[in-house]
Amino acid sequence: MPLLAIDLGGTKLALAVFSQQGDLLYKEKINLGKRKGAEVGRLIAASVAANLNEQRNKEEEIEAIGVSVPGIYHRDNGTVWAPNIEGWEHYPLLNEIRSVAGNIPVTIDSDRACYILGEWWKGVAQNCSDAIFVAVGTGIGAGILTGGRILRGANDIAGAIGWMALEHPFQHQYKDCGCLESSASGEGIAKMARKLVSERKNYRGSLRTKSLDTLSTPDVFKAYEKKDAVAEEALHHCVELWGMAIANLISVFNPQKIIFGGGVFGPAKKFIPRIKKEAMKWAQPVSMQYVTIETSALGADAGLYGAAYIAKQNSNM
Amino acid sequence: MPLLAIDLGGTKLALAVFSQQGDLLYKEKINLGKRKGAEVGRLIAASVAANLNEQRNKEEEIEAIGVSVPGIYHRDNGTVWAPNIEGWEHYPLLNEIRSVAGNIPVTIDSDRACYILGEWWKGVAQNCSDAIFVAVGTGIGAGILTGGRILRGANDIAGAIGWMALEHPFQHQYKDCGCLESSASGEGIAKMARKLVSERKNYRGSLRTKSLDTLSTPDVFKAYEKKDAVAEEALHHCVELWGMAIANLISVFNPQKIIFGGGVFGPAKKFIPRIKKEAMKWAQPVSMQYVTIETSALGADAGLYGAAYIAKQNSNM
Numbered sequence A, B: 001m002p003l004l005a006i007d008l009g010g011t012k013l014a015l016a017v018f019s020q021q022g023d024l025l026y027k028e029k030i031n032l033g034k035r036k037g038a039e040v041g042r043l044i045a046a047s048v049a050a051n052l053n054e055q056r057n058k059e060e061e062i063e064a065i066g067v068s069v070p071g072i073y074h075r076d077n078g079t080v081w082a083p084n085i086e087g088w089e090h091y092p093l094l095n096e097i098r099s100v101a102g103n104i105p106v107t108i109d110s111d112r113a114c115y116i117l118g119e120w121w122k123g124v125a126q127n128c129s130d131a132i133f134v135a136v137g138t139g140i141g142a143g144i145l146t147g148g149r150i151l152r153g154a155n156d157i158a159g160a161i162g163w164m165a166l167e168h169p170f171q172h173q174y175k176d177c178g179c180l181e182s183s184a185s186g187e188g189i190a191k192m193a194r195k196l197v198s199e200r201k202n203y204r205g206s207l208r209t210k211s212l213d214t215l216s217t218p219d220v221f222k223a224y225e226k227k228d229a230v231a232e233e234a235l236h237h238c239v240e241l242w243g244m245a246i247a248n249l250i251s252v253f254n255p256q257k258i259i260f261g262g263g264v265f266g267p268a269k270k271f272i273p274r275i276k277k278e279a280m281k282w283a284q285p286v287s288m289q290y291v292t293i294e295t296s297a298l299g300a301d302a303g304l305y306g307a308a309y310i311a312k313q314n315s316n317m
Helices: A038-057 A093-101 A111-122 A179-184 A186-199 A217-225 A229-253 A267-282 A285-290 A299-313 B038-057 B093-101 B111-122 B179-184 B186-199 B217-225 B229-253 B267-282 B285-290 B299-313
Strands: A003-008 A012-018 A024-031 A064-069 A072-074 A079-081 A106-110 A131-136 A140-146 A257-261 A292-295 B003-008 B012-018 B024-031 B064-069 B072-074 B079-081 B106-110 B131-136 B140-146 B257-261 B292-295
Touching: A003 A038, A003 A299, A012 A038, A012 A299, A024 A299, A038 A093, A064 A093, A064 A111, A064 A299, A079 A093, A093 A106, A106 A111, A106 A299, A111 A131, A111 A140, A111 A257, A111 A299, A131 A229, A140 A179, A140 A229, A179 A186, A179 A229, A186 A217, A186 A229, A217 A229, A217 A267, A229 A257, A229 A267, A229 A285, A229 B229, A257 A267, A267 A292, B003 B038, B003 B299, B012 B038, B012 B299, B024 B299, B038 B093, B064 B093, B064 B111, B064 B299, B079 B093, B093 B106, B106 B111, B106 B299, B111 B131, B111 B140, B111 B257, B111 B299, B131 B229, B140 B179, B140 B229, B179 B186, B179 B229, B186 B217, B186 B229, B217 B229, B217 B267, B229 B257, B229 B267, B229 B285, B257 B267, B267 B292
Parallel strands: A003 A064, A064 A106, A131 A257, A257 A292, B003 B064, B064 B106, B131 B257, B257 B292
Antiparallel strands: A003 A012, A012 A024, A072 A079, A072 A106, A131 A140, B003 B012, B012 B024, B072 B079, B072 B106, B131 B140
């Protein structure tokens, strides 16, 4: 019997039906639009109900439901903290989905756990006991598999690598989101480029022509292709920080694989050889020899695969 | 029946007899002197044999033997890599000890694993599921407990935090032992002070009067007490690096405790409040709230307690 996977993001909701074997049978995406708080919860519940009905009509009842959330899932009380969804400080998502799921088991986990579980089930981390998914999107976080288990920490908030301290001494810009994330996340790249454009008075490149407020990370990647000096400087800095960050993960965890994913990888895939070269300077040399550095095999679907996997683990079968 | 614990260091060997309940009944220390390679192995085997006999004579047969080694223990083949003992690249320590142990079970683990297991059994990490022992001695390494288990990595070399990248851009001095260790280990502090003395041409403090070759880390701590400028600069830099390093561990692992130990903590104990203040600037703020930062309760005996614990775990009882 099939599995229903839900991947909630900060701006959209993805739903998919998977076979028990992990084949993606059906997928849909819904923009959250201006929804916030309980509106987002109701959207999820309504979408789940609609999908359960549709499957029932096909006489293919859903076996289990898995949900990936963009933040922290508190397993003790079934609530979610999602910083990019207004009003989701302690959102009671488990009860909300259970109210439409009937007897079908519901499992929720953080997106970072789902990413690495997805890659472990059907992506590049298959057969790994120790692998790390480095998700570089709007923010930066890591899903960490160690000794065959997900690293959770004492309060379910392990993997907050956006806060990694890499550039001594401390600068004020690190305060809100951490040193690594402030320069090398989707938001950080645009911020860094805006800062460079306003500092480099002699710079006359294409990023100067944009209004600084609208200068975006895709603009920076586009300008990089045309050898724009500010784009090169901003992304060179990112390559160094990504290299240092994974060097630290390699020295600390001695993993078999580092897997870059999220929206920025994507366009930053081409930097993998340079990131690896940077990491080699810093990491424990024996652990560095044993690790491979790759990009996600599942791309934007990594969270859905992970959600399907946690559903399968918790199914009645 | 009692447990025999052995803690091998780079310069000395400690042996202790523990009760099953974890009371330290007897302890001795032997300097390795100029011993290397198989001479060190023979010293351990002879000391084990002597202790087993002595206990037998008291009709208190040893139940199990645990050994802490200063490097990496390869569980698959019973060999040890210990960088500070000449000729110990693949030293067959398990067989050597078994040859004198008869039917008594022998367990070996790395010193960093033993440190955190010792603290977990009888020190400040009791009742913790997630705690990290940061050992700052000649080098720097971490014993990491996560979800109630020791973090080992894919090749048993996790926890190499001396290699943590904290100061961008890369400097040549990081090449041999890593960024953190090059400045903030027992060896690193002396090296840093020597560098500062030779750079600061106007410096006329007490460290100038020493021959640079013999300037040691204890000299730096002594000079610090007299407000020596070079000692203050070197140790202030250490405080910043220790703070950044534990901030990274806190953001990545979300632990309940960080425990500083090793020879340097010792004299660096007084810096814990300043290290914590530095960490607070960098770490994921929620994880920072949940963690406590302490020094080892077991001090130089942490490795012995850990060795006794792994013996107990592997006893026939």
